[in-house]
Each structure stands twice: as structure tokens, then as C-alpha cells.
Amino acid sequence: xxxxxxxxxxxxxxxxxPSSPERDTGxxxxxxPAYPRRHSHKRLIILASLLVLVVGxxxxxxxxxxxxxxxxxxxxxxxxxxxxxxxxxxxxxxxDDNQWVQEGSTLVEIDPKDNEVAxxxxxxxxxxxxxxxxxLNIDVPVSSVDxxxxxxxxxxxxxxxxxxxxxxxxxxxxxxxxxxxxxxxNVKAQDDVTRxxxxxxxxxxxxQVYDHAYASAASDVAAVAAxxxxxxxxxxxxxxxxxxxxxxxxxxxxxxxGPQRVAATRAKAxxxxxxxxxxxxxxxxxxxxxxxxxxxxxxxxxxxxxxVVGLNVAPGEQLLxxxxxxxxxxxxxxxxxxxxxxxxxxxxxxxLDSNGRDYRGHVDSIAGATGPLFSxxxxxxxxxxxxxxxxxxxxxxxxxxxxxxxxxLRPGMNVEAxxxxx
Numbered sequence: 001x002x003x004x005x006x007x008x009x010x011x012x013x014x015x016x017x018p019s020s021p022e023r024d025t026g027x028x029x030x031x032x033p034a035y036p037r038r039h040s041h042k043r044l045i046i047l048a049s050l051l052v053l054v055v056g057x058x059x060x061x062x063x064x065x066x067x068x069x070x071x072x073x074x075x076x077x078x079x080x081x082x083x084x085x086x087x088x089x090x091x092x093x094x095x096d097d098n099q100w101v102q103e104g105s106t107l108v109e110i111d112p113k114d115n116e117v118a119x120x121x122x123x124x125x126x127x128x129x130x131x132x133x134x135x136l137n138i139d140v141p142v143s144s145v146d147x148x149x150x151x152x153x154x155x156x157x158x159x160x161x162x163x164x165x166x167x168x169x170x171x172x173x174x175x176x177x178x179x180x181x182x183x184x185x186n187v188k189a190q191d192d193v194t195r196x197x198x199x200x201x202x203x204x205x206x207x208q209v210y211d212h213a214y215a216s217a218a219s220d221v222a223a224v225a226a227x228x229x230x231x232x233x234x235x236x237x238x239x240x241x242x243x244x245x246x247x248x249x250x251x252x253x254x255x256x257x258g259p260q261r262v263a264a265t266r267a268k269a270x271x272x273x274x275x276x277x278x279x280x281x282x283x284x285x286x287x288x289x290x291x292x293x294x295x296x297x298x299x300x301x302x303x304x305x306x307x308v309v310g311l312n313v314a315p316g317e318q319l320l321x322x323x324x325x326x327x328x329x330x331x332x333x334x335x336x337x338x339x340x341x342x343x344x345x346x347x348x349x350x351x352l353d354s355n356g357r358d359y360r361g362h363v364d365s366i367a368g369a370t371g372p373l374f375s376x377x378x379x380x381x382x383x384x385x386x387x388x389x390x391x392x393x394x395x396x397x398x399x400x401x402x403x404x405x406x407x408x409l410r411p412g413m414n415v416e417a418x419x420x421x422x
Contacts, residue, residue, distance in 0.1 A: 069418040073332035112293040119286040126279040133272035165241040172234035179227040189217035330397035332417035367394040
């Protein structure tokens with residue numbers, strides 16, 4: 001067969017010369033290391049790439065876990081509604097809407113005429129009460145002295161009246177004795193006249209004896225009349241002495257009632273003092289009401305929703321609202337899963353879309369309950385189809401001093417809050 005192929009004219013490969021051992025060794029060293037070196041470079045590149053990814057992942061994880069962010073955040077502030085404390089007619093409004101006012105500046109003025117009249121009336125009532133109380137305070141010590149002296153005086157009068165009664169009764173008894181004596185003398189004299197008249201008729205005695213007896217009888221009659229009159233006068237003196245005693249006893253009883261009258265006067269004085277306090281309180285109230293006619297700004301801020309001149313307002317009616325833009329804060333609603341490492345005092349960055357600016361602040365406090373719990377109808381999760389929903393908890397963020405100096409943060413604006421946990 002080989003011969004046939006050769007005969008067919010096919011080319012034949014000459015037999016190769018035998019290779020030397022040195023040439024074979026060089027060829028093997030040049031061809032064998034090519035593939036292992038390429039694989040080792042690839043492994044190094046892959047390991048380096050994996051290392052970079054791991055390190056980058058660690059740094060990325062540390063970066064992302066170093067802050068918590070939410071766009072569910074709003075600007076809040078305490079609104080100050082300014083209301084009237086008295087009723088009246090609005091005669092002046094000194095501010096316009098969206099005007100900045102300083103604390104203590106006069107915003108609204110109510111017509112003060114009615115309150116000025118009330119103040120004058122209260123002052124007059126207080127002056128009248130002061131005068132009445134002053135007179136009563138003078139009467140109290142005078143009444144005390146009068147009652148004491150009157151009691152001593154009436155006691156002395158009773159003693160004098162009793163002594164006068166005793167003396168008058170003695171005098172009346174003596175006058176009665178004189179009457180009895182005069183009557184006895186008169187009876188004897190009348191008997192002598194009768195007897196001497198019979199003897200004179202018989203001419204047994206001289207006429208001079210009869211005339212003497214008759215004159216003596218007439219004198220005894222006059223003596224009886226005088227004694228009777230003296231007795232009547234003595235009895236009258238006794239009656240007058242008894243009358244004076246009754247008057248002295250009545251005066252004494254009246255004097256004994258003097259302390260009660262003094263107590264009544266003192267009670268009137270105390271009532272007058274209480275009336276003074278009441279009138280003074282009414283005066284102070286009138287002064288306050290007059291001061292309430294000028295309504296001032298409770299804080300510095302912008303005015304909104306103001307009233308107009310000519311309105312009749314009632315106590316408690318709102319006149320305007322002051323928005324203190326220097327006192328705004330941020331209420332950020334974070335998910336409950338974001339609060340694990342959040343603490344009070346951590347730094348915060350607040351981003352505002354309207355001007356693209358970032359504001360610095362810090363966490364002031366974390367609410368004690370979730371936001372829905374404060375709603376009018378809190379959610380009730382006690383159902384058979386309960387599904388766990390991640391809740392949001394309000395976090396109060398306070399800006400650093402001077403951050404809202406330009407007053408760009410307005411209550412109600414939405415912002416993005418980022419809390420740095422490290």
C-alpha cells in the first residue's frame with residue numbers, strides 16, 4: 001500500500017532528524033509557563049475586586065447606617081391668638097396683615113370712653129366709703145368713753161336719788177307728826193274757846209281771857225293748815241325723789257347697754273372697712289379694664305387675620321393672630337424602625353425645597369406615642385384580620401440659634417429631616 005501511494009505521486013514527509021536533548025529542554029521551558037501566569041493575574045484581579053467591593057460595602061453600610069432621613073416632616077410653631085378682654089368698639093388697628101411686630105407694641109385700640117367713666121365712678125365710690133369709714137372710726141372710741149362715763153354717772157345718780165328719797169321720807173314723817181301735833185293743839189284750842197264762851201256768858205271770866213283763847217284757836221287752825229301744807233310738800237318731795245330714782249335706774253340700764261352699742265358701732269366700722277376694700281377692688285378692676293382697651297403683642301412675630309375698624313367686639317373674641325417665626329421647630333415623623341439609635345441631642349440637617357437651603361438643628365425630644373394615637377378616632381387593632389403596619393413617631397427638632405434669621409421657614413411647610421446617629 002505504501003508503495004502504491006508513493007507511486008501515485010503523493011508527497012512524502014522526509015524523516016525528521018533526531019533532535020538533541022538541549023533543544024528539547026529550551027522548547028519546553030518556553031511553552032509550559034504561559035497559561036498558569038495568566039490564571040494567577042486573573043485571580044489577583046478578582047480578589048482585589050472582591051476586596052474593594054467588601055471594603056466599599058462596609059463603608060457604604062457604615063455611611064447609610066450613620067443617619068436616618070424622612071421627608072414626612074413639617075415646620076411647626078405656637079400660634080398666639082390675640083383676643084379682647086373687654087367689650088367695646090374697635091377704634092384703631094395699628095398693623096397690617098403679614099406685618100412684623102415687636103413684643104409689647106400696641107396692635108388694636110378699643111374706645112376707652114366707657115371705661116374712663118366707669119373708672120371715675122369707682123373712684124368716687126371709694127372716696128365716699130373712705131369718708132364713711134373715717135367717721136365711724138372716730139365714733140368708736142368716743143362711744144366707748146361715753147358709755148364708761150355714763151355708767152359711772154348714772155350709778156352716782158342712783159345713789160343720790162336713794163339718799164334724797166330717804167331724806168324726803170324722813171321730812172314727810174316729821175311733817176306728818178307736826179300735822180298731828182297741830183291738829184291736837186287745834187282741838188284743845190277749839191275746846192278752850194267753847195268752854196270760855198260759856199264761862200264768858202255766865203260772866204265768870206273776863207272777856208280778855210276769852211279773846212286770848214279765841215286768838216290762840218285761830219292761830220292753831222293756821223298752824224294745822226301750815227303743817228298739812230308742809231306735809232303735802234314733803235310727800236311731793238318724796239314722789240320727786242322716787243321719780244329721779246326711776247330716771248337714774250333707767251339711765252343706768254341704758255348705760256349698761258353702752259358696750260353693746262359700742263360693739264354695734266365697731267361692727268359698722270368693720271363693715272365700712274370691708275366696703276372700702278370692695279370699692280378699691282372695683283377701682284382696680286376699672287383701671288384694668290381701661291388698660292385692656294390697648295391690646296399689645298404677646299410676642300414678636302408676623303400678624304395675620306386681623307380685624308377692621310368699626311367692629312364691636314365681645315370679651316374673648318379673637319382680633320388677630322401673631323406667628324412668632326423666631327420660635328419655629330420641625331416635627332419629623334420617623335418610622336418606628338428608624339428610632340433604634342436615635343437619641344436626644346443628635347445633630348440634624350433640615351432641607352427646605354423652597355430655597356434649597358439646609359438648616360442645622362438637633363433632636364429635642366421624641367413623642368411619647370405615635371401620631372395616629374392623637375387623632376380624633378384612634379385606630380383599633382383588636383381585629384381578626386390584623387396586619388402589622390410600621391407606625392410613625394413624631395420627633396421634635398429644634399433649630400440652632402439664628403438659623404431661621406431670614407424667616408424662610410414658615411409653619412406648615414414640608415421639609416426633609418436627616419438625623420445623624422454618630
